[in-house]
Every structure is written in structure tokens, then in C-alpha cells.
Amino acid sequence: MTLPTFSLPEYTLYSPSHGFVEAGIHAFLASQSSQLLHSYPSLRPNLTLFRMLYDNRSPPPHPYTRASSAYSAVVQLYARSSQLHTAFTRFSRFGDTHPFCQAGCDAVETPHHIFVDCPSFTPLRETARTSLLRDVSEQVVQLAETTHHQTDTILAFTAALFSDDGTVWPQHTTHFYLGTTPPLPFDLFPPTVPTQRVLTRVVHLWHIAAIRLTSRIWGEYSRRYHHTPSHTPPTTYTLPPHLFYLINP
Numbered sequence: 001m002t003l004p005t006f007s008l009p010e011y012t013l014y015s016p017s018h019g020f021v022e023a024g025i026h027a028f029l030a031s032q033s034s035q036l037l038h039s040y041p042s043l044r045p046n047l048t049l050f051r052m053l054y055d056n057r058s059p060p061p062h063p064y065t066r067a068s069s070a071y072s073a074v075v076q077l078y079a080r081s082s083q084l085h086t087a088f089t090r091f092s093r094f095g096d097t098h099p100f101c102q103a104g105c106d107a108v109e110t111p112h113h114i115f116v117d118c119p120s121f122t123p124l125r126e127t128a129r130t131s132l133l134r135d136v137s138e139q140v141v142q143l144a145e146t147t148h149h150q151t152d153t154i155l156a157f158t159a160a161l162f163s164d165d166g167t168v169w170p171q172h173t174t175h176f177y178l179g180t181t182p183p184l185p186f187d188l189f190p191p192t193v194p195t196q197r198v199l200t201r202v203v204h205l206w207h208i209a210a211i212r213l214t215s216r217i218w219g220e221y222s223r224r225y226h227h228t229p230s231h232t233p234p235t236t237y238t239l240p241p242h243l244f245y246l247i248n249p
Contacts, residue, residue, distance in 0.1 A: 053170035055181045060204040072215040115177040121217045128213040145194040176210035
């Protein structure tokens with residue numbers, strides 16, 4: 001049995017900081033370009049989500065335990081684990097496409113851009129915001145357990161739920177698509193039972209509206225940019241001549 005052997009090219013690129021470039025100059029430059037892009041702070045805002053900064057109430061159980069469809073929960077799970085099939089994710093992991101928004105925006109197509117900034121989905125965000133403001137207003141008026149100042153604060157937070165507002169979101173960027181909600185001021189809402197009951201209902205309305213908007217935006221995004229065949233074309237089989245008698249009258 002002969003001993004296994006291997007050989008290197010006669011000339012190999014070498015870098016003091018990276019060593020020998022054995023994978024080829026094209027693959028090496030693509031890898032370095034991707035790493036450089038990932039290092040830009042402007043492209044990776046607030047990657048670490050500090051949960052202690054956000055509202056710590058339990059989410060409403062219905063979307064996760066009783067809903068007939070788990071689509072909203074699944075989209076949220078993929079967003080939390082950085083598994084959404086965005087252009088930036090494909091670029092960083094496979095390098096098979098450019099990382100920019102497929103709708104034509106001059107921005108990297110991250111989940112935050114799709115759910116918060118992309119103008120293509122502004123109508124969905126505005127519709128959800130208007131509907132949520134109406135529902136929260138009705139809930140607060142019905143309970144009649146808040147002051148005017150408390151009501152105005154709740155509605156101001158509601159209006160900013162789907163946008164980057166540093167006065168509402170602890171890390172200055174919205175994370176509604178991850179199922180998180182901003183905390184209301186502790187000094188304005190005392191820990192009494194009636195007040196906490198109002199806040200729990202409001203936060204539940206926020207959470208449900210947020211995950212529904214997330215699923216609607218992602219569904220519309222998938223329909224526009226993830227083209228899949230609607231059905232598998234039928235397969236034609238040729239019958240052997242000696243079996244023709246089975247179909248001939």
C-alpha cells in the first residue's frame with residue numbers, strides 16, 4: 001500500500017495576518033469582504049437584546065397554545081434565531097446573492113429593515129398601527145381605571161410600537177418583530193391591582209398586534225421575492241408494448 005501524498009501549488013499567496021491563502025484568491029477575498037461588512041456597526045445595530053430592559057409580562061397564551069395556525073409563532077422563532085431567509089442572511093452564509101434590499105432600497109436587507117424601514121410594507125405597518133390605537137383606546141376607556149396622563153402615555157407608546165423611537169424603546173430601535181414590548185414608566189403606573197390589570201391587557205394587545213404584523217409582512221415578502229412553483233408538473237410514464245392490452249378495449 002502506497003503512502004498518501006499531497007502537493008501544494010508552486011506559488012501560494014501569503015499574508016502575515018492570515019497565513020497561506022489555500023482556498024484561492026476569489027474565495028479569500030469574498031470571505032474577507034463578508035467579515036468586513038459584518039463588522040460595520042451601522043449594519044449590526046443592537047445585536048444583543050437585553051431582555052431585562054423590556055416588559056417582563058408573560059405573552060398572551062392563545063397565539064402559542066390555542067391558535068389553529070402557528071405561522072406567527074414560527075416567524076417570530078426564526079427571527080429570534082437569525083434564520084429568516086433574507087438577502088443579508090444568504091449573503092453572509094452562502095455568498096450567492098447581494099445583501100441589499102430586493103425592493104430597491106439603498107439599505108442592507110436585514111430583518112429590521114424589512115419589518116421597520118422598508119417602504120414597500122409601510123401600508124401594512126400603518127394599518128396595524130391605526131387598528132392597534134383603536135383597540136387600545138377602547139380597552140382603556142372601557143376599564144376607566146387610568147388618569148388622562150396615563151392614557152396619553154399609553155397611546156403615545158402604542159403609536160411608536162412599530163417605529164424606532166428612542167423615547168419608547170430601551171435600545172432606541174424597535175424589536176416588535178421579536179415579540180418584545182417596551183416597558184411603560186414605573187413611576188407613572190403604581191403597582192396596584194387595577195393599574196396592573198390595565199397594563200397587562202394593553203401589553204397583550206401590543207404583543208398580538210406585533211406578531212400578526214410580523215407574519216403579514218413576512219408573508220407578503222415571501223410572496224414577492226421567494227418564488228416557488230405552485231405545483232409539481234405531472235410525470236408521464238410510457239407503458240411497455242406487452243401491456244397495451246390492459247388499456248385497449
